[in-house]
Amino acid sequence: xxxxYVAVHATDDKAPTAPAASLAESAAASSMITGVPHRAKPxxxxxxxxxxxxxxxxxxxxxxxxxxxxxxERGVTLRQLAAELQVSAAYLSALEHGKxxxxxxxxxxxxxxxxxxxxxxADELARLARLSRPxxxxxxxxxxxxxxxxxxxxxxxxxxxxxxxxxxxxxxxDATAPQPKPRLRRAARRTTPLPLREGGRGxxxxxxxxxxxxGGRPTVRTLLVVCHSRTGGARQMAEAARRGASLEAEVxxxxxxxxxxxxxxxxxxxxxxxxxxxxxxxLAGQMKEFFDRTYYAVLDRINGRPYAALICAGSDGHNAAxxxxxxxxxxxxxxxxxxxxxxxxxxxxxxxxxxxxIDRTELIRCExxxxxxxxxxxxxxx
Numbered sequence: 001x002x003x004x005y006v007a008v009h010a011t012d013d014k015a016p017t018a019p020a021a022s023l024a025e026s027a028a029a030s031s032m033i034t035g036v037p038h039r040a041k042p043x044x045x046x047x048x049x050x051x052x053x054x055x056x057x058x059x060x061x062x063x064x065x066x067x068x069x070x071x072x073e074r075g076v077t078l079r080q081l082a083a084e085l086q087v088s089a090a091y092l093s094a095l096e097h098g099k100x101x102x103x104x105x106x107x108x109x110x111x112x113x114x115x116x117x118x119x120x121x122a123d124e125l126a127r128l129a130r131l132s133r134p135x136x137x138x139x140x141x142x143x144x145x146x147x148x149x150x151x152x153x154x155x156x157x158x159x160x161x162x163x164x165x166x167x168x169x170x171x172x173x174d175a176t177a178p179q180p181k182p183r184l185r186r187a188a189r190r191t192t193p194l195p196l197r198e199g200g201r202g203x204x205x206x207x208x209x210x211x212x213x214x215g216g217r218p219t220v221r222t223l224l225v226v227c228h229s230r231t232g233g234a235r236q237m238a239e240a241a242r243r244g245a246s247l248e249a250e251v252x253x254x255x256x257x258x259x260x261x262x263x264x265x266x267x268x269x270x271x272x273x274x275x276x277x278x279x280x281x282x283l284a285g286q287m288k289e290f291f292d293r294t295y296y297a298v299l300d301r302i303n304g305r306p307y308a309a310l311i312c313a314g315s316d317g318h319n320a321a322x323x324x325x326x327x328x329x330x331x332x333x334x335x336x337x338x339x340x341x342x343x344x345x346x347x348x349x350x351x352x353x354x355x356x357x358i359d360r361t362e363l364i365r366c367e368x369x370x371x372x373x374x375x376x377x378x379x380x381x382x
Contacts, residue, residue, distance in 0.1 A: 061132035063103060064096030066125060070115050085110050086353045098134035105129075106355025109232030118255065221251050221377050223370075224269035228258040228276050228286040233312035233344060233356030237366045238275035240358075241310060244367030245273075245374035253374065258290040263297035271306040271377045272333070273370065278313040278320035291327050303332040306382035308369050309339040314352060317341035336373055336382065340365055 060068065071081060082089040085107065094100045103111075108129045112122045138155075140148040161169075223245050227238035238255055245253045256265060258276075266272070276287040309324045311317040321339035328335065342362045346352045376382040 059098065060096055061098040061102075061134060062128040063108075063125070063132035064098060066128050067111065068096055070111075074115065081114070084114055085355075098132065100134075102133045103129050104355055104357060105236065106232035106357045109229065109235045110355055113229060113232075113235060113257065116257070116260075118257065221270045222268060223251050223253050223271045223273065223374050223377060224261070224265055225253065225255040225273040225275065225370075226258055226261045226287070226290060227255065227274075227310075228284050228290070229312070230277065230284075231352075231354065231356040233342070233358055234275045234277045234284075234310065236356075236358045236363060237310045237312060237340075237342065238273065240363040240366035241273050241275065241308075241370030241373075244370030244372075247371055248374035248378050250378040251374040253370075258286045261290055261294070263294040266294050266298045267301060269305075271373055271382060273308050273310060273373065274324055275310040276312070276320060276324075278311055278317045281316065281319045283320045283323040288323075295327065295330070299331065305333055306336045306373060306376060307333045308336055308373055310366055310369065311339055311341040312356065312358070313341055313343050314346045315343055317343060334382065336376065337369060340369055 070076075071078065078092055079089045082092045085092070087107070091100065095103055105126075108126050112118070112125060117125060138151045140151050225238050225242050225245075227234055229235035229238070242253050242255045245251060251270075254265070254269070274287065276284045279285070282288075307328055309321055309328075311320050311324075313320065317339070318341070321341060324339070325335070342358060344351075344356055344358075346354070346356070373382075
């Protein structure tokens, strides 16, 4: 067998489906092909995947299994979810069963938002989406004859492999796979607001008390990212900013959907990033509602703290940016940069309602905003 490309078909509409191993094994099989390590979570059986017998033995992708599991847990029908995501029920069903390509980043963000998934749960769903391509192309160019032969044999025999053999292969690969670089994790969310000092207006007055270093600096400083997104664009921007900020070890980064963010979260943070779409030439309703709920509760208690704004707009974005600036002025926050506005140029009803995918170049800009704000907070510049 010569080196080249080997197509591994995880599904075949015309061929009968053999009894499959658990979907956790399917995810691990995908990781074997894609090179992404499969990481089992001790707190969740099979990394959140449901075995095929839970769904009557129906062949599904890892993402499809998780999606159906979420629907079952929340009592959401396929048609209800499809209507909320602005896709057809037929498409969603085909996506679950691996008869369509892996879901887009925008659609995954929509699902995360619909089910309220954040942090590790959101990351896990994105990982499963990446492992759910039903037809995988393996490039063995430049590899050894043995590696090419292995890829070909897997393509030829994967349907016939019994569960115990698949599990054995996974165990071998897991034992030899390099460990992924650990990610900086955020501190656990506080369940109660920190005590407040007594005092009036001015920087450092009426802000949460914190445990100091020996030199008087706070032990933990926090950057709060508040976002709202219906089609996934602003969410991608917020998550990019979070990634950039998370590189700063002395800053804890918290990303909260606007409906979940409370005044106590605002008071407990040392800086803010507000990520929102512009809808009908105005600030998105959920983000406006967040400001309405928290404005007076934190007024004169967060003076001087830094912030940045990320706007996902169809063609302009400046109206939403001006609204955020007016609110921030009332709070006496300090803008560290001009609002970062990303225009998607969506002008038709179909493109406006479709899942949004933000260009990588723009996401890098969002990462830079997050990194700069976190660095300034850590250094005490802001």
